Amino acid sequence: MIVTSESGAKLLAEAYRAKWGEAAAKSILDSWYNKSHPDDPRKPSFLVVKVPSETQTQSKFKKQVRSVMSSSNESMSDMPVVEATCGTRSHHYR
Template sequence: MSALQKERRVAKDINLVYDLSEKPNLSQLKAHQDRAVVAKLKADLVLPNDKILTVDIDFDSTSGYHDNAIMVMDDFGVEIIATAFEVKYGKEHAKKVRKAWANKQHDSDPRKPTYLLVQKPESVEKIPKIYASCGQERHPPKEAPASIT
């Protein structure tokens, strides 16, 4: 670890490494007055064949992930989101969330999704878009995924 990196253990299985070197903000994203916003995440995914796939998730793009509010990565998170959708938007939308997590997006996909991304809705009358991602064989896919809701 370099002098410009700091490490912080949040929990026994969550370790953050901060790169404290200053960089200009070249994104179109703006921080809130009292809170930072996530512009990009880098994830190392452990695939079923025990290989690692590194994915950069860029939230300042037209990739379909803009305005992301929630990233769900396991069964517990999916159940929490599905329950919230059931209460707020109805059983049919909760069923879509559970189905998207439990199944491959396409029959030819090698895996079920690795994560779901939930976007904040465009207005209070609309339902948030949810993207099931990273179960396809082609990385990156040629087109942004379609929302499951």
């Protein structure tokens, strides 16, 4: 799934809030409203939501919510990975 607008990011955050809690929702909105890297010239143009896989278990997004969710009973094993893209100087997909 690709999210290309603020309203889409808010809708995705609400879905994550319902399934994985407040920390997951906050991470979605933080990804939308903030630069991925401090030296990026702009905020992301879109968010890419990917099906989780073994190679993605250490993603930046999951690291952001891991400490907050570790005290809850929610599982992150089925949480899709969200990547903020197109805010860098180079438009090559990371």
